[in-house]
Amino acid sequence: NAGVTQTPKFRILKIGQSMTLQCTQDMNHNYMYWYRQDPGMGLKLIYYSVGAGITDKGEVPNGYNVSRSTTEDFPLRLELAAPSQTSVYFCASRPEGGTDTQYFGPGTRLTVL
Amino acid sequence: AQSVTQLGSHVSVSEGALVLLRCNYSSSVPPYLFWYVQYPNQGLQLLLKYTTGATLVKGINGFEAEFKKSETSFHLTKPSAHMSDAAEYFCAVSELGGSYIPTFGRGTSLIVHP
DSSP: OOOEEEEOSEEEEOTTOOEEEEEEESSOOSEEEEEEEOTTSOEEEEEEEEETTEEEEOSOOTTEEEOOSSSSBOOEEESSOOGGGOEEEEEEEESSSTTOOOEEOOOEEEEEO | OOEEEEEOSEEEEETTSOEEEEEEEEOSSOEEEEEEEEOTTSOEEEEEEEOSSOSEEEOGGGOEEEEETTTTEEEEEESSOOGGGOEEEEEEEEETTTOOOOEEOOOEEEEEEO
């Protein structure tokens, strides 16, 4: 299994540009998550999904959108990039809730200038 | 509601010394507790977790943690630090009863000196 894969690894955007961060998992996990990580702030949940066709907002959803058309894919869309969105983005998946471990991708480092 | 507090954003130890990373949680129902490790420029990976049963849990790389309900703590320890242990460590809590969103602490950076 490749686990959770994310593309791209690095990206520089100009203010106002748009982009999609890709996340794919091959473990047939129902639950998927998008986090952003800022220095000293831990992980902040952006959006999550409990299955194909079902998504919900996390703690910091403003400026982002997601979709979940398949079990495997959970892309994160930035429509109008702002400097405040400079961060490292992690995608994670989990078989079910509760006791199960989350599996994280390697992250995407995004800089908005 | 659940929350996690990690005491100390940075912990510095000498190689061979005891590692102690502190985590306190708040949960209205029995918690599930996790420690994850993040090496530089990588994603998080599970070190260990407590769900039910034995309160002392052992993880990878010689780490262990003890669930203490009376103290609402889940501190991470390792008897002897190694240079390769230098990383960011995150404590997380999920709740029994259907919460599918774990809450993470802010992380503790472990620095190991030769």
